[in-house]
Amino acid sequence: LIKLEKIDKIYKMGSNTQQVLFSLDMEINAGELIAIMGASGSGKSTVMNIIGLLDRPTNGICSVHNKVINDISDDELAVLRNKTIGFVFQQFYLLSKFTAEKNVSLPLLYRGLSEKESSIKAKQILERVGMGDRTHHKPNELSGGQQQRVAIARALIGDPEIILADEPTGALDSKTGKEVMNLFLELNRKEKRTVIIVTHDPGIGDMCHRIIKLQDGKVIAS
Amino acid sequence: LIKLEKIDKIYKMGSNTQQVLFSLDMEINAGELIAIMGASGSGKSTVMNIIGLLDRPTNGICSVHNKVINDISDDELAVLRNKTIGFVFQQFYLLSKFTAEKNVSLPLLYRGLSEKESSIKAKQILERVGMGDRTHHKPNELSGGQQQRVAIARALIGDPEIILADEPTGALDSKTGKEVMNLFLELNRKEKRTVIIVTHDPGIGDMCHRIIKLQDGKVIAS
Ligand SMILES: Nc1ncnc2c1ncn2[C@@H]1O[C@H](COP(=O)(O)OP(=O)(O)OP(=O)(O)O)[C@@H](O)[C@H]1O
Ligand SMILES: Nc1ncnc2c1ncn2[C@@H]1O[C@H](COP(=O)(O)OP(=O)(O)OP(=O)(O)O)[C@@H](O)[C@H]1O
Numbered sequence A, B: 001l002i003k004l005e006k007i008d009k010i011y012k013m014g015s016n017t018q019q020v021l022f023s024l025d026m027e028i029n030a031g032e033l034i035a036i037m038g039a040s041g042s043g044k045s046t047v048m049n050i051i052g053l054l055d056r057p058t059n060g061i062c063s064v065h066n067k068v069i070n071d072i073s074d075d076e077l078a079v080l081r082n083k084t085i086g087f088v089f090q091q092f093y094l095l096s097k098f099t100a101e102k103n104v105s106l107p108l109l110y111r112g113l114s115e116k117e118s119s120i121k122a123k124q125i126l127e128r129v130g131m132g133d134r135t136h137h138k139p140n141e142l143s144g145g146q147q148q149r150v151a152i153a154r155a156l157i158g159d160p161e162i163i164l165a166d167e168p169t170g171a172l173d174s175k176t177g178k179e180v181m182n183l184f185l186e187l188n189r190k191e192k193r194t195v196i197i198v199t200h201d202p203g204i205g206d207m208c209h210r211i212i213k214l215q216d217g218k219v220i221a222s
C-alpha cells in the first residue's frame, strides 16, 4: 500500500545541514496494524510526515498503491492525502478559535456535507473517545489528554483508509489510553483500516502485527 | 511549604459554569518528592497551575511558607513565582522565535546575569538532558521529546526551590524518560528540592515519597 525506498531527509540550517533519515526502507501493506518505535529524535515523526504525504523526502522514492508520488503536484498530493489519510499529530494542531465539535466536523464540511450532518457525526465520534460532554469547549478549555482525544476524533471522522497516529496516547492515563487503543484495534480488525501508530509504549507495540524500530534515522528492525 | 485548603476552581463559559476542583485539600512539605496522578480531565494541570502561582482558585486558601497568598497582587505573585518555582508545562510553551539555548537562558538573563554566563549555564543543563547537540535548533526544528527536554532544562536553570513538572516524560521513550527521572531524583535527594510530578506512569509514582490521586476534581488518596 505504501512503500518508502532509500529515503533521505536532510534539513538545511543556515550554512549547515542536518541529515535526519538515512536511506530508509519501509513497506506498509493494506490492513496492517503497525507500531513505529524508537528513541526521542530518532526520526519517527519525520517518517510519519512522509508516509502521510505532508512532507517530501530529500532523496528516495515514495509510492502509494504502487504509484510513485514523488513528482505529483502539491495540489494532487493534498487531494490524495485528504481522501486517504487521517493523521493524529503529536502536537494536536487543533484550531484554537473553534470548539471541539467544530474542529472535528471541519473535514466533513470541506467534503460538502451539511453543517447539520457534520455536527451529528462529530458528536458521535467525540462520544466514542469519551469527549461527549465537552464538545462545546475550545482547545484552551480542555485538558491535554482531552485535546489529544479531539485530535484523534478529527483524524477518524472522514473514515480514512489509512490512519496515522503519532504518539496518540502520550497524554492519556492508562484507562483512557486503553479505550483509544481498542478503538484503533476495532478500526483495524472490523473495518480493515491500515493503522500506523508511533508509540513509546511497549504494551501498544505488543498489540500490533509488527513493530518497526528506528534508531538515528534508520530502520533497525521490522 | 505549600498548603491548599478547600480549593474550588470554577470556569465561566458563556452563561454556564464548569466546576473543575471541588473543595480540594493538599499539603506539600519541603523536600518531598510527590506524584500527582489521575484520569485525563481530573484536574491535575489545574491544581498545578494553582500550586505554581500561575492561577488563583475561585474559593479556598493557598499558603506558601505559611503565608496566605490569596490577596497578594499579581506583581508580587510573579516575583514570588520566579524566585521559587520552576515549571515544566504540559504544552512546553517554548518561544518559537528563539533557539533551545536562548529559550533556556532567558530566566537567567531576566535575573541580570550576562549573556555569556547565561549561555554557558544553558548549554550545561541542555547537555544534562541529552540536548547538547541541538542547542541551536528552534522549537520547530526539534522532535516532540526534544522540545519537552528543552522545557525541562528551562524550568531547572534558575535552581528553583520547588520544581513542578506536568507530565514531563509524556513525549519520551523509556530510556530518555529514566534519565529525566534520575535528574529529578538527584535534585530531590542531593539538593533537597521539592519536586511535584504529574504523571500517568505508575513506574514514576513508585519512585516518589507519596502519590496524590485526583478524581473528578477531588483528592481521593494522599
Ligand atoms: N526543521 C528541522 N531542522 C533541523 N532538524 C530538524 C528539523 N525538524 C526535525 N529535526 C531533527 O530531526 C530529528 C528527528 O525528529 P523527529 O521529530 O522525527 O523525531 P521523533 O522520533 O519523532 O522524536 P520524539 O519521540 O521526540 O517525537 C531530531 O533530531 C530533530 O532535531
Ligand atoms: N478554561 C476552561 N474552561 C472550562 N473548562 C476548563 C477550562 N480549562 C480546563 N477545563 C476543564 O477542566 C478539567 C480539568 O482540566 P485539567 O487540565 O486540570 O485536567 P488534567 O487532569 O490535567 O488532564 P490531562 O491528564 O488530560 O492533562 C477538564 O475537564 C477541562 O475540560
Ligand SMILES: [Mg+2]
Pocket (backbone or CB within 6 Å): A044, A045, A046, A090, A166, B143, B144, B145
Ligand atoms: Mg515525534
Ligand SMILES: [Mg+2]
Pocket (backbone or CB within 6 Å): A143, A144, A145, B044, B045, B046, B090, B166
Ligand atoms: Mg493536564
